[in-house]
Amino acid sequence: MEQFLGFALPGIPYGCTYAIVAVGLVLTYQATGVFNFAFGAQAFAAAFVFTILTQNEHWSGFPAFVVTVLVMSPLVGLAFDRLLFRHIPNSNSMAKLVCSLCLFVGIPSLMTVIFGSQNLDATATIFPFFNPNVVYFTLFDTPINGIYLSTITVTIVVLVALTVLLRFTNLGLQMRGAVESRRLVQLDGVNSGGVVALAWVISSFMAGLAGVLLAPIYGNFQATDYAALMVAAIAAAAWGLLRSIPIATGVGVLMGVISTILQGYLPTSSLLFSAVIPALPFFFLVAALLILPGMRTLDLSRDPLSTIDPPPPPTAAMSRTPQMDRLIKRAWWVLLAVFCVSMLTWIPTTWEGVFNAGLALSTVLLSITLITGMAGQLSLCQATLAGVGAFTAAQLAIHLGLNMIVGGLVGAALAAAVAVVLALLSLRLRGLGLALMTLAAALLFDSTFFNAVSISGGTPGLNLKAEWLGTSAFFSFNGHVLFVLCMAVLTICVAVVLLVRKGTVGRNLAAMRGSEMAAAGLGINPTWQRIIVFALAGALAGFGGVLVTIQQQVASPNAWNTDYSLVFIVLVVTTGVATVEGAIQAGIGYYVVTQILTYLPSRLGGSSLVIVLFAFGALQYARHPEGVLEYQKRRSTQRFERLLFSRHADPVGAPLSTSTADG
């Protein structure tokens, strides 16, 4: 018993760290209606600045705490509300989710861009009551030091304070009302804008507090530490249905305790130790998603005034005149011909590689067009599915000597099968629930299959060999040949997406996006439609993964981890998730911008600034859900139409007008 308690006790402070962040997620969701994926990133940013001030600038702990937690973090929360989330209608849960993902991806990269890569070793404490380096007492052979005591104390204080705020104060009542409908609460005379802004300030303060508090636990901390913390916190918050602070706290602590108990009892060299313990939050999250009925209706809009929201704007292609349509289509064909000829003749090798990489990535991104653009669901595991395709093809090449292209077809089929399993697991989930399920799947693959050296080759990955692409010269690593291959595959994939979109399945998906209940009431089988779209998207992502692997000449687990799944969403949302050209522009744009940035000073170069640019571009999703590029295309088209055809275009964002409509 003493041994059991000795293993369990150290888990309590770890569990408290999960609990603090979980409670922060619950508070943000309860008070603003946003499932704030960026909470961990905000915590990281606060810890980052706090450590820079104390470590590099030699400030003492208290003023650094005041600047980062009491000033910077609340201001960041206020900025989130004023510049971003207040522009998203209550009913648009997809936009809220995507924007928080953009911040999750963008903030850590922004810190790197502003401050450069830093070696942060958090030792300063903000709590003068407990010294982190002092062991105050020993319990069941477990030394209890200042960090542990600080964590547990703060968790208790936060738990009590937020419960009182949300349950027993008028402000808490107003916050809960504003989450349902800001506009309705306003009609009752409440300054709902101010209430929600205050909620953001409080939740960001919480993020800052959690970040600074938890940094010493990690010591030499990185953004990934906070991302991992977020996963456990999401699982804990999910068990509380994003509503119950006590349950979220309890599950958070429980996960910490179970984790240290398993660490204590399992042999460190065993597969269970390396696979089960990191995947523990995944199991908690999946169990919550499958067991709790409340997770199925998590982000259903209950705003009675949602009907006054304007309809989504039409795409540029739908809103232009037939003359303009013809002109643009011809221009596209000319551009495509010029591009193809250029790629095969004069384009320098560096840029040839850039465009080939973009074309290959576009195939993966097309899978997001299918799932998010056509089916209206958010999948956070498309990079994982691409990885499944890539590693399958590579392993088949290694063990069976199969050509990568043939193996790619098998890989695409396997990725489709994985996607179908996911679809079946998440049949009853929508929106946020589905996003969390796919996120959990991505994390499971990261910590298990992609982590296994026998499958992925470990950190260096599996380097491609020329013979894997066949013995003929056609499949040598020649840029021109690779371009032909990428173009051929991309053309087929684009054709598939376009045919599905204009076919019966596409119409059924569009119907389900509008009202799944009504679609089923007409005779559409929603389960089957969902399986079809997941399988297709999985196959596209899987084969796209093989193409990217051929282009990069390595199948690396780092190229297909969860972070990239999130980055891919951000990329496509920036350019336009509803159109195939949006995916292509995102794929090519990502590599072109990356290449251009290599000409900048080294600190600004690399992937950080690219991610920041796309992430903050994607934040435009709040105002323009069709994608910022798509929005600009529509505006430019209308300007050109006025110029060329003297047409008085409809105002931007207006619904499709009709003389017979009475709306």
Place this chain on the structure above:
Amino acid sequence: MADPPLLSLQAVAKSFGGVRAVTDISFDVHAGESVGLVGPNGAGKTTLFNCVCGQLRYDHGEILFQGLSLQGWPTYKRARMGIGRTYQKVEIFTDMSVREHLLVAERARRGEGRLWRDLLNMSAPLRSELDNIEAIMELVGISALADTSVNALGLGHCRLVELARALAGQPKILLADEPSSGLDVRETAEVAKVLRTVQRERGTALLLVEHDLSMVGEVVDRTVVMDLGSMLATGTFNEVMDNPAVRQAYLGQMGAA
């Protein structure tokens, strides 16, 4: 011997937690018949509709359609069997034109949606499908809106689109849930006219939930009254309206007196 009922509800009950939303409801609807289901707010009418369509599972009793038990059948299969529905809160497919709404329904009725047909570009609307759609739009009076996006339509037109979409599925019975809700007098009269035509000319049975009693009296052959989840009365419209218990439920003590 009388024809077996098209839809038969036998002692159907549904509870939400401890709240009994529907208790022991039994009545039949025959082919081509028009039945009104009326009652005050909270009577359980929409819950009963949801049980019939499969959007809710009933706890007790039995619902038979053409003699087959519907227990365990998913919503889409019930729709393909011939149960059509409109909704109290309009459920339309944003981003689609009126014609596309009807095309979706036309295809869904036959359970179509094979991926290979899409991939071989064989999913273009057929002449026969377009003719059916035109006929229904003509019947409902929305032909002029055929290519209009529903985003641009007002509530009245959206209700007509919803009705046309349900009819495009060629249902054997149409469950219309407060079709006049939010409509003005002229629009209500239009909807009533369409429902009468559908029932009398196409032989579609109708189960109508409606608060506008004058519309109910105009459209239905028989009326079932529900209150607090239970069945209060059944008979012709005039019979049930003369029933003191019904007047009590609708108008309170003063009305009953």
